[in-house]
Amino acid sequence: MSKFLTGRAGTWTGFAAAALVLFGAAPLLLSGFRLGLLAQFLCYAIVAVGIGLAWGRGGMLTLGQGVFFGMGAYLMAMHMKMADAEFRNGPGSVPDFMELAGIREIPAYWVPFASPAFTIAAILILPTAFAVLLGFAVFKRRVKGAYFAILSQALAGAFAILLIGQQSMGGFNGLSRFRYFFGYNLDDPINQQMLYFIAAGILLVVLAVALQLRRSRYGELLVAVRDAEERVRFLGYDAANIKVVAYAAAALFAAVAGAIFVPIVGIISPANIGIVPSIMFILGVAIGGRGSLIGPVIGALAVALAQSALSEQFPSAWTYAQGLLFIVVIALLPGGIASIAAATKRFRREPVTAEAPA
Amino acid sequence: MDLLVGQLFTGLSTGSILLLAALGLSLTYGQMGVINMAHGEFIMAGCYTAYVTQQVVGDAGVSLLIALPTGFLVGGAMGLILETLLIRHLYHRPLDTLLVTFGVGLVLQQVARDVFGAPAVNVTVPQFLRGGVDLLGTAVPKTRLFILALAIAAVAAVTLVLRFTPAGRRIRAVVGNRDLAETAGISSRAVDAGTFFIGSGLAGVAGVALTLIGATSPTTGQSYLVDAFLVVVAGGMGRIKGAVVAAIALGTFQAVFETYSTASLAKVGVFVVIVVFLQLRPQGLFTLRTRSLA
């Protein structure tokens, strides 16, 4: 049974079951609105997979994932605003929010985003490249642990402040009022369902990539760096390179999640990417189990669901619950929900693997 | 010209505020490597201590003098409780401590909201601190001079305690080499608790002082926390000297940058400067060099 769960058949079964739930059961059982909500939550789950990799496996507490999420989201939003303006008023027209801000000409850095291909390339490359650059800057200098956490948090704060100050990026209000997604009407329920499928598909792909990274030699090396970075260095590896890969992968996942978040939710603003949203990404991962593959997904979905369901009835109680979850889960159950499952496995004398958190 | 003098003083003043907020943090971080995200809420607790004291005492001047030591005790007591109940059990998990204390901060914020209400409350500035004094042709608010003096006093007090009291020597011994200190018969557990008491108490004092210039609301602490962390990171962990230099440098940088640009860009500028700076000195301005593996 346990061998089945970790073996090849288990992988297949797991993915098949997930696909069945995401592509079959959910669209059948949920109303259009609920499905849209689930699509939004799936975006958080995609971010969570990346955090699981960087934090759970690599020991890098990335308190600034909002930056990469925001980059992906804003890049996509820029394209959608350009496309809207072009469709309504012809090529070269200024997006509506810029008119309101008194901007009469499209800023140069907006122009290439009229192209869908450029936009997609930018979403895949820019945030990742930024993460690589930043990663080298800090990891090569052996900035790590709490230093790294604080720096990444400050980065999220600085990024949000920077965006708020840019009227040509929508400022505090952010970018909203999108009508089309690569030519498809966003107010059509069928297209909204399509967005959900895209989000679900991306989640599965991201999980597959993360699984491969975990099972590869690189995955073992990453755990080694987490547990004893100096030891790895004295074995002849450049630990910074190893960390940068996981950090960049987490950034890429977050950017893709942000990019699909925009058409699903219809708005991106600095409020989604600052210090607090960034640390809230962590909560779901901690609850689900940072070290496991699927734990962060479950945790992120559970937190988003709880927030959506509880905050309206008990706004004050929800804040307490958030705080207490941080305290209780991390202090008492650092492995999250996933560690409960792992504990029962261990009870059946399974070989110990690398599931334990840092 | 007047503006320049004013801005230089502003830099000093902003630096002293940062320092007051960061001093306790630097102490606890250096001592235990613990990032206490609830530090901002301890500052907030200091603000509300000043508020409550003023409600009870009435006279703004007297209540300020009472609130300063009371704030120290309130902050210190909260720190002691936090250390005993949670942090003590998480010593080898610094990142987890960070997240746990973030949760504590969330809870404390909501407690403040439920007890005192969400809107800011008013702490009256005592008559003798109202208005400004003329300094080289610029009006300098007395409140800021008071905070500057308080920051200097706090640094002096901490330095004296660390240097010349037996408790301070124990703290320095544990910071220098925990294991060795323990073999010398120092209870590192007691020292940790003591350090946390002092560090959190300083947050309380900072809170009381900050009511003179800022708002007293449940989110007050948050506005100072990230900047305070940057001071600690740039200054080098556990080095009071580093915190002082970093706070004043960052304060001045921000004030000068802000004059020629916007406040928002100044914040971004500070971040960039710190990342670049860490390229040159990854461990901050001043570090304790030991042979142990970090």
Add this chain to the structure above:
Amino acid sequence: MPQRFKFRARDVARTFTASAAVTALALTAACGSRAGEETAAAESCVDTSGDTVKVGALNSLSGTMSISETTVRDAIYLAVEEINAAGGVQGKQIEIVAEDGASEPTVFAEKAEKLIREDCVAAVFGGWTSASRKAMLPVFEDNDSLLYYPVQYEGLEASENIFYTGATTNQQIIPALDYLAETGVKSLYLVGSDYVFPRTANAIINAYAADKGIEIVGEDYAQLGSVEFSTIVNQVNASGADAVFNTLNGDSNVAFFREYANVGLTAEEMPVMSVSIAEEEVGGIGVENIEGQLAAWNYYQTVESPENTTFVEAFKAEYGAERVTSDPMEAAYNSVYLWAATVEKAESFAVEDLQAAADGVSFASPEGTVVIDGDNHHVTKTARIGQISADGLLYTVWESEGPIEPDPFLEGYDWAADLKVTE
């Protein structure tokens, strides 16, 4: 043991291909209408067959904006109770479905959609920040539903699906400038939080000043929530301006006014005109720091009218004698009555019927009579300059001659020609 080292990359690769294939399949199978094609309009699910009609109240009950927005919610509840006690709308009792916007635009959008599509409410009352309104706007347009938005804002917007019951710029900013010009102000310093309302407001002020020969001697923006005003106040002090126009938001006002008072600036020598400080904020700033300063709104608790006396008494009876009433609360209170009056006029709850009937609908409100403008969905409002007094309340020192017609795009002002936008 050797089994554990078997190569598993292949099935991961297969999984990868499979999930990519599924996604591609789903995409091609599930594509709906493209740009330019008609989309089947979302069917309204509002049910008015029973004795009750549901409306939504969407305010931030948590997060930074909850301070302000809970007061608006209280006013909405008060209006609904009064209308229900008087027999309801079209004979139906109003039932409120409350949601928390959590001070986050995305949550506002999400909850608005829930109220419309899941709860099937006939209209939604709420929103505060422009960010929240901008986030909700497409939701209301796509689902063809109605939002009543009760806060003064930066104008330049007129959606078919929103009724704006707070002031637009020509009912607040421009009267405030007129007042300052009348009192002989020749130079202004602009201080604001770094977001859309202050920036738009200051663009208008700059155009106005250029036209009227007022010098703008400085313009500074502080990060939202910033509490460090030493630099800005130093610059204000050094500028020697006749007055300051303040569009700061929230706790920043506390720090700003304290610093302002501390460097020795007073309302007599350099008055500050604020557009975001109402009765609730005065307490936190400290009356001693702000006494004598000016504010521009349409309503103060101290407005003298029978309607206001009734409103204030009812509010205090419901929520406690220590509570104060403010402009956004009054506008929210009005918005419920205006909706009810429109429904009575249209004899229908349907969105298109309300849109058709809205023009000219009026309500004798605490601030004076307000009338809906059917073209731009704003309402007429009386502008009032208030002065903050030692009791923490604001007293009217100047008021416009009768209600001002709403002009969100400032089409009636020649000097604003450059600010105009095409909608």
Add this chain to the structure above:
Amino acid sequence: MNQAALTCTNIEVEFDGFKAVNGVDLTLDSGEVHFLIGPNGAGKTTLVDAITGLTRYTGSVTKDGTELRGKKVHHIARKGIGRTFQTATVFEHLTVAQNLDIAAGSGRSPWHLLRQRRHLPDQVVAVMEQIGLDGQAETAAGVLAHGQKQWLEIGMLLVGDADVLLLDEPIAGMGHEERDRTGRLLHDIAATRAVAVVEHDMDFMRAFASRVTVLHAGAVLAAGTVDEVSGDPRVQAVYLGSVQEQEVADAATA
């Protein structure tokens, strides 16, 4: 017969004005088990830190004619210089096999790394046997006995093809039988490599040292065979005389 595998010349390390290592010359020869002894604070571990690139120093360290000073830690490691730590540092959440596989793979290409392991490399299997852990390939390193962890760490250097091994107190906390096994292992290893051992245990040194260098206050006090060093009056004065006291203190800090 012996050739110098590593040559250190005039090494100086300074911490805030305090010279922890003050002008040390040291040559490690292939085929030798070379013991570095000295009281606490003599600069033994600091010297190892300097050689392996962890600590800045002045002077020179060369291996096969290449200057190592100023190179990064992982570059020095790839030159074939391996070290262990005072407390055995292994990857506790990985299995013994995984630990060794990682140690064997510092030269792997990224493409290689991103794929799964088909089978264990031959040298990993061989070393597992050599260090006596062949029965525990699938055991998590964290649950190994204290001594086994130290062997595993040495094994990690072996699979990584290090030919200069710097071992920091490899028998700390071991029982008699384990010490003997470790000693024999060291001699096996030293057949083709240079092995330096930082150690306090005098009996262990006497039993297994081919050569001894005594450090005191950052400088070399004496060097030579066990007998030569033991007979040196200066060594007896500063070190061996106080050995009793020293061992008590060491036991407390361990």
